[in-house]
Amino acid sequence: MTKDILDLAGIGIGPFNLSVAALLDQHPNVNAAFFDSKPAFSWHPGMQLPGARLQTSCLKDLVTGADPCNRHSFLNYLVQHRRFYPFLSADMTAISRREFADYLGWVAGRLPSLRFSHGVESVRFEDGLFELRFVNGQAPVYARNLCIGTGIRPNIPPACEALPPGRSLHCIHLMERARDFTGQHVAVVGGGQSGAEVMLGLMDGLWGQPASIRWFSRRANFEPLDETPFTNLYFSPGYVDAFQGLPENRRRELVHYQKLASDGISPDTLQTLYQRLYEYPLEHPGRPAPELLPGRSLYAVTDGAPMNLLTRNRLDDRFEEFRADQLLLCTGFDHGLPSCLSPLNTRLHLDTMGRPSLGKAFNLDWDGPADRAIYTVNQGRFSHGIAESQLSLTSWRSAVIVNHLLGEEHYPVAEQGVSVRWRSETAHDNPPMEDVPKKMSPSGIESI
Ligand SMILES: Cc1cc2nc3c(=O)[nH]c(=O)nc-3n(C[C@H](O)[C@H](O)[C@H](O)COP(=O)(O)OP(=O)(O)OC[C@H]3O[C@@H](n4cnc5c(N)ncnc54)[C@H](O)[C@@H]3O)c2cc1C
Known part of the structure; x- marks a missing residue:
């Protein structure tokens, strides 16, 4: 019997992998399936407090930033639920968390690639394929690539x-x-x-x-x-691009320095x-x-x-x-790879803090074949910046991942916008002039 081999297996179906699934829904040539241990989709049901509002624009939904005509957009959700004009009249700066959860659930209900009650117990890599084994003993699944979207832990x-x-x-x-x-x-x-x-x-x-x-x-x-415009630029593709190649200690300093922009x-x-x-x-x-x-x-x-x-x-x-x-x-959340990936632990490259290091396309740096990728969503706060754990760049990140998977720039991901130049264009590691003031601070963020 030949194995049915997936091009991509997603582990976890929170908003972030749901977005990858929503974009891939438009690519019938890509054989993808997403697995979650829960019996049905839900979004942090334990924190659905009455009146709680999204901290992000509803246009930063699962697809719009990458593919505004996609049928899984928040605007299409409003139109299909006959709420578009009432929504506009409500003139809200932020929608309720309950409405966003309902939108996410609506998308989940329309995606045939999702499999619930499929908790992934372990992932192995053998003969060029990832093998996923499930907690409830369902038949194993084989895939060429993975996308890890197992979210956060209290x-x-x-x-x-x-x-x-x-x-x-x-x-x-x-x-x-x-x-x-x-x-x-x-x-x-x-x-x-x-x-x-x-x-x-x-x-x-x-x-x-x-x-x-x-x-x-x-x-x-x-x-x-801090929701002011220049701070909001931290949640833009251009800033992620500038952040991504910085030295590790500088990235760490910036994440702490920018805390109030996300927390x-x-x-x-x-x-x-x-x-x-x-x-x-x-x-x-x-x-x-x-x-x-x-x-x-x-x-x-x-x-x-x-x-x-x-x-x-x-x-x-x-x-x-x-x-x-x-x-x-109310002490926040930890990020980290799920235990089901532990059979692959020794094959992952880590940074000096022991965190997995991530490539530009949110792919883990590992010693496997170059044409086999382990993408992650919500693991790159210290590699891609504070936007990583927020909804803001969900659709853009999914577009980067899908482009990489397809091997072409199917979605436009390079950004043009306000002309803030984050990185230096000249390439001097040391000051080019002899007469630099002797008392200049070495490099501390606070002193900028
Ligand atoms: C209460 C709350 C409100 C938030 N509000 C905002 C906001 O307004 N704006 C914003 O930008 N960000 C917000 N965030 C932050 C972020 O957007 C959310 O945490 C978001 O849910 C992260 O999505 P995710 O897909 O990474 O993970 P999650 O939503 O945590 O989903 C992960 C999924 O993986 C599944 N899973 C885990 N392990 C396995 C396994 N081994 N096998 C199969 N399935 C598995 C879980 O069952 C779960 O369904 C909020 C966070 C919280 C907690």
Whole structure:
């Protein structure tokens, strides 16, 4: 029996691989299939909080930036659902997360290449092909190329790792079932967008009426997402191109320096939150007002009833203790290759931090044949920049991957736009003149 060999097997069906699948849907000559362990498509259902909004323009959907006439666009979703004119009249700067999830689900329902309930257990490379084996024992699948889109994993602070289940809960699971924190002392840990949304939910009584609400953030303040135009250029193909070839330590510095461009709190959310806090004593007389504790890192948590939290205040460098019955962790996510790829680990080239190194087309640098690629989506924050883990360049990245797979520039991916020249055009490694001021800073980002 001959094997049915795929040109591309996608592992994971979140928005990023869904976008690759949506572009490939227009290429019947490419035999592709995408696998996900979930029984059906969903987008972070545990964080579908009422009123939560997308932090990205809805035009940055699965396909439009690469192929605006593609039938899987957000605009086509609106037209097919007879919502195009009502949408325009709503005049929203950002659509709801719920609507975006519905759009993604609509696309997923139209793509024959998706296979759900197919958790990938292991991937091996033999005789020039990748072999995918599945958790539920389905027949193995063989492919010439892979696209890894297994997404993110909740980051649990070391102080909480040993807590018994139920005492701490990562926010990504919050809405997976009904919860009631009535009468409990609740501590929210993490001062980004998720933390702000969870605070709003608690104040709105989404999970009952807690006895107290405290919000801890390591950041010095509750800081806004920078959405201004020049910062938004970090989320453009031109900037990714400039970033990609920089030395590793410079890329690392830039990712930290640009943190608030991707991880800050939406200004609208901050405004709503502040107003809600201001009105809280009037709306809830007799109830203790939520307490906001910026600049605190969680130092240690001792289990008990209640738990004891030891924090360190970075402002005055002092330790404090707090009581809590329930910890809600809004502590972000870790990126990394999935365990199913571990049979290939020794064949991957890593950077000095142990992260897989990625080529221009989001292909892992590995010791396999040149005509076999392992593409990854959402693994390149330190190789391609902060746009990598966001929706902004989803369709562009998919176009780069599909072009590489097809071996031709089917989609236009080179950008022309505002004339910011990020990289030097001259090629001197050292200053060409003798008389450079002696006290010039070597290269620190802060000193630019
Ligand atoms: C609550 C929330 C809101 C966000 N909002 C925005 C926003 O407004 N704007 C923005 O730009 N970014 C946003 N992001 C960031 C980013 O866009 C999302 O995290 C996005 O979902 C990432 O997509 P992904 O495809 O990489 O991974 P995911 O959506 O995490 O999907 C990965 C998929 O892989 C599957 N999988 C994992 N392992 C296996 C395996 N071994 N076999 C088979 N399947 C597997 C999982 O079941 C999952 O379905 C948000 C993130 C979160 C958490």
